[in-house]
Structures are given as structure tokens and as C-alpha cells.
Amino acid sequence: MSFAVYTPIYGKIKFNEISKELLSTYELRRIDRICIGAPFFSYPFKAGYSRLEHSIGVAYLAQRLCEQLDIEAVDLAVTAGLLHDVGLSPFSHTTEDYMVKFYSKNHKAMGGAIIKGEITISPNIGNTIPEILEKHGYDPKEVAAIAVGDSNRAPLYLRDMFNQPLDLDVLDSITHYSDCGFVNVKVHPVKMLKMYTIYEDRLIFDGKYINDIWRITRVRRCFYFDFTIKEKAQMNSMESMLQKAIERALYKDFLDENFVFMDDYELLHVLKQFSYCKDIIRNFIDGKMLPTILMKRVTKKQLQEINKNKNAIESEIAEKLGLEEKYIIVSTQMHGLSNIKYPVLTKEGLKPLYKLLDIARAKIPKYYLFIHCKKQDDTNKEIIQKILAKYI
Numbered sequence: 364m365s366f367a368v369y370t371p372i373y374g375k376i377k378f379n380e381i382s383k384e385l386l387s388t389y390e391l392r393r394i395d396r397i398c399i400g401a402p403f404f405s406y407p408f409k410a411g412y413s414r415l416e417h418s419i420g421v422a423y424l425a426q427r428l429c430e431q432l433d434i435e436a437v438d439l440a441v442t443a444g445l446l447h448d449v450g451l452s453p454f455s456h457t458t459e460d461y462m463v464k465f466y467s468k469n470h471k472a473m474g475g476a477i478i479k480g481e482i483t484i485s486p487n488i489g490n491t492i493p494e495i496l497e498k499h500g501y502d503p504k505e506v507a508a509i510a511v512g513d514s515n516r517a518p519l520y521l522r523d524m525f526n527q528p529l530d531l532d533v534l535d536s537i538t539h540y541s542d543c544g545f546v547n548v549k550v551h552p553v554k555m556l557k558m559y560t561i562y563e564d565r566l567i568f569d570g571k572y573i574n575d576i577w578r579i580t581r582v583r584r585c586f587y588f589d590f591t592i593k594e595k596a597q598m599n600s601m602e603s604m605l606q607k608a609i610e611r612a613l614y615k616d617f618l619d620e621n622f623v624f625m626d627d628y629e630l631l632h633v634l635k636q637f638s639y640c641k642d643i644i645r646n647f648i649d650g651k652m653l654p655t656i657l658m659k660r661v662t663k664k665q666l667q668e669i670n671k672n673k674n675a676i677e678s679e680i681a682e683k684l685g686l687e688e689k690y691i692i693v694s695t696q697m698h699g700l701s702n703i704k705y706p707v708l709t710k711e712g713l714k715p716l717y718k719l720l721d722i723a724r725a726k727i728p729k730y731y732l733f734i735h736c737k738k739q740d741d742t743n744k745e746i747i748q749k750i751l752a753k754y755i
Contacts, residue, residue, distance in 0.1 A: 396626035402598035405650030450474025465620035523566035690737035699728030
């Protein structure tokens with residue numbers, strides 16, 4: 364029996380019965396309330412789609428790719444695609460470091476644990492993901508192997524669908540980037556599936572479709588190439604505001620390690636009750652970023668010194684400007700790209716992607732310093748620069 368899902372990008376999609384049951388679980392409903400990251404929660408960068416919408420798109424692309432390549436395990440691939448992001452924490456990668464800190468698992472490892480029933484996050488009794496999988500004759504360990512690549516219990520080409528640098532997960536993501544206007548490159552995901560082929564049990568690129576391969580690579584690297592330092596600063600301000608509120612709430616025991624199993628709205632609701640950061644969270648929800656008083660390129664050594672002395676710098680700036688520390692954020696970022704080695708089948712045999720496309724080659728890392736401050740004027744900027752001079 365088929366089950367229809369309606370999506371903004373792909374239109375009406377038909378899945379099987381197990382998909383209907385999985386889409387009713389707490390775990391998948393939860394990621395419907397998780398966005399792709401704090402910078403994209405509010406305007407001007409609001410992306411407007413959830414991790415569940417993304418997962419449905421990935422599952423659909425897996426379905427179409429299986430049909431294209433005559434892969435029999437269609438339902439298995441669809442199921443894994445639906446579940447590949449089930450381990451995410453609130454605001455996706457914005458809070459993933461806390462998951463690693465508290466549980467020693469990134470979102471993929473956490474997703475594998477949830478799929479296999481090693482960790483339970485649902486408050487409901489029954490109808491858990493592993494129970495539904497077993498009811499329909501699937502081995503949760505095999506599904507986890509395909510969805511998050513945590514073992515070799517499934518064919519490599521199935522695992523490659525969701526666990527490679529330019530896989531179906533990325534193909535759906537860049538479709539949303541393009542659809543939201545983050546890049547001036549149009550993506551046609553279903554048509555672009557022809558660039559994948561199976562070779563020696565691996566899912567790789569077919570070099571005949573180098574234009575589509577360029578397209579997925581170009582859009583994947585959009586955040587490195589397309590955003591100005593001012594736009595990066597705005598994104599950093601949104602992300603840093605949320606992280607600062609979380610850090611303070613954890614320090615005051617207002618949050619505990621289980622916050623990583625909340626969704627975006629649960630976390631914001633809890634943080635709004637915390638008097639220290641109530642106004643910060645209100646501004647975050649309203650898309651009001653702390654102004655960036657300083658943004659600049661720094662060296663790797665300078666970045667390391669800033670990170671080492673971050674708390675001291677924030678405290679001194681707050682004291683000199685007569686502000687509470689919550690209104691001062693010192694943040695650093697590193698943007699660097701390595702060679703993309705994804706294999707491409709050419710007339711001369713397999714070649715790594717970076718040897719075929721300049722855009723896939725490594726880029727020299729760039730290091731940035733951002734200082735966000737409630738009071739933005741030239742005098743404050745001079746004071747901050749003098750304080751920084753002590754450290755860099």
C-alpha cells in the first residue's frame with residue numbers, strides 16, 4: 364500500500380507503508396521542528412525548511428536513484444534516507460559540539476544509536492523506530508549501516524548514498540540552497556541523479572556528466588565562495604548569541620546534557636524562562652542580531668591566541684564599556700577546504716574529483732575574528748582594538 368507525501372520541491376511523492384509509520388514517530392516529528400542551523404532561523408537568511416523536509420527529499424532521491432540503477436533494495440534505501448538525520452540536536456550543527464561533549468557522539472553516531480534502539484529519546488511507549496523496522500522485517504543494524512555508515516552490514520553502494528562528500532544528502536541540501544537563493548546556480552536534483560553510477564560496489568560519479576558534477580560541487584561550496592565577510596559576521600552573530608545563552612544556562616544548571624534531545628522550539632522556550640538570557644533569546648527569535656563592532660581576517664596563530672583568551676577578552680571589554688558580559692561576544696571562524704577525492708569514472712579510469720575540477724581543489728584556510736557588541740560606535744571600536752592588541 365502506497366502513502367503520499369506532498370513537498371514544496373518534489374511535489375507529490377509516493378512511499379510505502381513503513382514510511383507512513385516512521386513519519387508518525389516522535390523522533391521524526393522532532394526533526395520537523397529543527398532547522399538547518401541558527402543563522403537560518405530568522406531573516407535575512409531564513410531558509411524555511413526543516414530537517415524532516417530535507418530527509419523526505421533525501422529518501423525520495425534514494426527511491427529515484429534505485430529505480431535508475433535497477434537497485435532492488437528500494438524500500439530499504441528509502442527508509443535509511445528518512446532516518447539519516449534523526450540524531451541531530453537543536454538547530455542542527457549549531458549545537459552538535461554539545462552532543463559530542465556530553466555523549467561522545469556526533470549526529471551520525473547518535474542517529475545510529477537511536478535507529479538501533481541503544482538510546483531512546485521518545486517520551487512515548489511503543490512504536491519506536493527499531494520496533495517499526497523489525498515489524499516490517501528490517502534489521503535496525505542494517506538500516507543504521509546505510510543511514511549513517513556505522514558498520515559494513517550493507518552493500519557499500521547503499522551506504523555511499525548517504526555517507527559520502529557529495530551524496531544524496533548533499534544533493535537535496537544544495538537544492539534547498541539554490542531554491543532559497545543562497546547561490547545563483549539552479550539545481551535540478553532528479554535530473555542530476557544520472558551523474559551517479561555503480562562501479563566495483565561503490566556509488567561514484569560518471570564523468571560523462573561533468574557539468575552536473577560541477578554544479579553539485581559549486582553549490583556545496585557556496586558558503587566559502589559566495590558570502591561576504593559582512594554576511595558571515597551576521598550569521599556568526601546569530602549563532603553566537605544562541606551558543607552564549609546555552610553556555611550560561613548550562614553553567615547555572617538551568618539546562619542539562621539532555622537538552623540535545625530537544626527541538627528548536629523546546630530549547631527556545633526553556634531559555635526564555637532563564638532571566639539572564641531572556642532578552643537575548645527574544646532578540647534571537649525576532650532576528651535582531653548583536654551588531655558586529657569588529658570583523659577582520661587574522662592569522663592562525665592569532666586565532667589560537669584569541670580562542671585561548673576568549674573569556675578574558677570578553678570580560679575586559681565588558682568592564683571597559685560598562686556592559687554585562689552577555690552583550691559581548693568574541694568569536695572566531697576558520698574557512699578551509701580540502702581536496703574532494705570523490706571518485707569519477709572517466710575514459711582513462713577512476714580519477715579523484717579534484718583532478719578534474721578546479722573548484723574541487725583545496726583552498727588555503729582563512730581565519731576570521733568577529734566581535735559583536737550591544738553598543739556600536741567608533742569609540743568602543745578603538746577601546747576593543749586596544750584590548751585585542753594585548754593578546755594578538
